[in-house]
Amino acid sequence: MAQCTTFTCMIIAGWICTLVLSGSSPDTLGFFAAVLAFCVVLTALAHWALAWLSHDLAFALIETLQMSIFDGIARASPGRSHQQRMGDIAAIATSDAELMERFYAHMLVDYLTAFLMPGIALVILLFVSPWLCVIFLPCVLMIVLAPLFSARWAKKQGKAVAESKSVLNSHIAELAQGWKDIQMFGAEGRYSMTLQQANARLNNAQRKYGARNGLEQGLRDGLMALSLIALLVASLNSSHDAGLSLAWLPFILSIGAAAIVPLLEVLQVGGQWGALRASAERIFLLQQLPEQVHDGLASINPQGHRLQFNNVSFCYPQSDTPVLNNLSFTIEPGERVAIAGMSGSGKTTLAYLLLRFYDPTSGTLSLNGTDLSAFSLKTLRQQIAWVSQESWLFNDTIENNIRLGRPDATFSQIEQAAKSACANEFICKLPQGYRPICTKGGENLSGGQRQRIALARALVSDSPVIILDEVSAGLDGENERLILAALESLPKTRTLIMIAHRIPMLKSAERILLLANGRIAAAGSFGALTAEGTSLSALLVNPHTK
Numbered sequence: 001m002a003q004c005t006t007f008t009c010m011i012i013a014g015w016i017c018t019l020v021l022s023g024s025s026p027d028t029l030g031f032f033a034a035v036l037a038f039c040v041v042l043t044a045l046a047h048w049a050l051a052w053l054s055h056d057l058a059f060a061l062i063e064t065l066q067m068s069i070f071d072g073i074a075r076a077s078p079g080r081s082h083q084q085r086m087g088d089i090a091a092i093a094t095s096d097a098e099l100m101e102r103f104y105a106h107m108l109v110d111y112l113t114a115f116l117m118p119g120i121a122l123v124i125l126l127f128v129s130p131w132l133c134v135i136f137l138p139c140v141l142m143i144v145l146a147p148l149f150s151a152r153w154a155k156k157q158g159k160a161v162a163e164s165k166s167v168l169n170s171h172i173a174e175l176a177q178g179w180k181d182i183q184m185f186g187a188e189g190r191y192s193m194t195l196q197q198a199n200a201r202l203n204n205a206q207r208k209y210g211a212r213n214g215l216e217q218g219l220r221d222g223l224m225a226l227s228l229i230a231l232l233v234a235s236l237n238s239s240h241d242a243g244l245s246l247a248w249l250p251f252i253l254s255i256g257a258a259a260i261v262p263l264l265e266v267l268q269v270g271g272q273w274g275a276l277r278a279s280a281e282r283i284f285l286l287q288q289l290p291e292q293v294h295d296g297l298a299s300i301n302p303q304g305h306r307l308q309f310n311n312v313s314f315c316y317p318q319s320d321t322p323v324l325n326n327l328s329f330t331i332e333p334g335e336r337v338a339i340a341g342m343s344g345s346g347k348t349t350l351a352y353l354l355l356r357f358y359d360p361t362s363g364t365l366s367l368n369g370t371d372l373s374a375f376s377l378k379t380l381r382q383q384i385a386w387v388s389q390e391s392w393l394f395n396d397t398i399e400n401n402i403r404l405g406r407p408d409a410t411f412s413q414i415e416q417a418a419k420s421a422c423a424n425e426f427i428c429k430l431p432q433g434y435r436p437i438c439t440k441g442g443e444n445l446s447g448g449q450r451q452r453i454a455l456a457r458a459l460v461s462d463s464p465v466i467i468l469d470e471v472s473a474g475l476d477g478e479n480e481r482l483i484l485a486a487l488e489s490l491p492k493t494r495t496l497i498m499i500a501h502r503i504p505m506l507k508s509a510e511r512i513l514l515l516a517n518g519r520i521a522a523a524g525s526f527g528a529l530t531a532e533g534t535s536l537s538a539l540l541v542n543p544h545t546k
């Protein structure tokens with residue numbers, strides 16, 4: 001609409017000049033001047049409406065793209081998303097998505113009208129003089145087709161720019177996250193060199209991209225000037241040979257310009273076509289990430305919580321080293337089991353399999369006799385609360401971070417969970433109690449405090465199975481004792497799986513499963529295992545264990 005009215009304004013202005021040169025009456029001129037004024041107002045309104053609508057459309061589009069990227073990552077997590085660096089994902093979800101938005105929200109309608117205008121102009125020129133139409137058509141075709149010759153080149157360069165941006169973003173994200181370690185080891189120089197190299201690579205890619213884009217722009221401007229000169233020469237010829245009045249010249253030239261200008265505008269933005277295609281490919285890749293595990297049926301619900309590993313073997317994707325080897329054991333409902341073993345023996349991997357972050361390479365895991373894969377992921381994960389070694393705290397209040405375990409929890413339930421996790425005392429000493437925001441994953445809290453909030457999150461949930469991965473690792477003896485007491489007071493219906501290496505935690509378990517070489521090397525109570533002089537004793541004194 002906005003482009004149509006601009007086009008009409010230019011044609012009417014040219015027509016008025018033609019009328020003046022051909023000596024038309026003031027009444028006729030007045031009429032066309034009024035029409036021109038009306039079109040100018042309409043153009044302004046149309047541009048305003050376009051900006052308004054495209055703004056809304058732009059936001060809706062960016063949101064849709066970002067949600068679909070998030071869905072792809074969630075579907076493929078954690079296995080495939082680990083292969084993508086965080087900075088790269090952030091670049092795809094922000095700059096690539098914005099580039100797509102610029103095309104769809106601002107350009108799609110412009111493209112349609114920009115290609116419509118030359119068609120209308122050609123029909124009008126055909127009526128003025130068919131010869132003009134014959135001259136103008138190849139000019140328009142040249143302007144439109146010229147970018148196709150460099151399309152592959154543009155895509156390659158666009159991809160190089162997008163990839164260089166991602167590498168730079170990933171470096172910056174890594175530097176920001178690991179800054180303390182970099183400073184501690186005095187590696188600022190080395191890392192700033194890496195940053196400089198990434199910057200230089202981006203600069204180089206952008207320079208090449210800009211050089212080609214600039215060349216195309218110059219070519220397009222030259223073609224426009226040539227088209228108008230061709231129209232002028234053709235008009236002069238027609239006036240000589242076919243008696244076309246020279247008064248038509250302003251009208252003919254304004255039609256030519258009105259047809260080409262919007263075309264040039266979209267082609268200029270379309271000069272980013274290469275970057276756009278590269279961005280679309282990168283977004284598409286994340287959106288289409290295959291799922292890590294297939295979801296089960298929402299209609300199936302567990303009838304009990306007996307957990308069984310049946311001949312389970314597992315290798316991580318892209319690795320052929322088996323982590324678990326033909327593992328079989330059962331955990332009864334309400335049992336307190338500790339999983340012990342050397343660092344890297346596969347303890348956390350067991351938790352991943354129970355939560356179905358991965359499926360076993362062979363063998364089955366079942367819940368009360370039903371294969372885990374039969375349940376929907378949502379149902380399964382509602383049965384199991386997991387406190388990982390590095391639980392993430394979101395940029396939200398402590399209260400809401402705990403509430404993640406149970407969205408409808410009342411404040412007193414949250415407070416009770418925090419008390420059981422030995423977190424209430426330190427939370428109450430904070431200036432705003434449960435209200436302070438946990439910044440950057442909880443950087444404003446100590447490691448032990450973060451762990452206790454994560455534990456409270458698991459305790460507030462009503463999941464019948466709780467997996468604790470080294471929860472006491474960051475705690476002092478007193479807090480460890482309090483947490484053990486809290487775990488002891490949990491209803492006996494809740495199954496507790498504790499991945500642990502510290503003696504108090506191991507002692508609190510009814511049964512310890514000792515993992516070695518992907519197998520259960522020994523199983524029994526703490527007393528029995530240490531008395532037998534099994535590898536548990538060795539593990540407890542081995543300085544290389546965690």
Ligand SMILES: Nc1ncnc2c1ncn2[C@@H]1O[C@H](COP(=O)(O)OP(=O)(O)OP(=O)(O)O)[C@@H](O)[C@H]1O
Nearest residue numbers: 082316319323342343344345346347348349350546
């Ligand atoms: N995403 C992965 N891809 C490939 N190998 C992995 C992956 N994650 C873990 N591993 C490997 O699997 C093995 C078991 O890892 P896991 O984290 O389960 O050990 P763990 O016993 O929990 O160790 P720790 O006590 O140090 O936490 C290790 O050798 C590790 O290198």
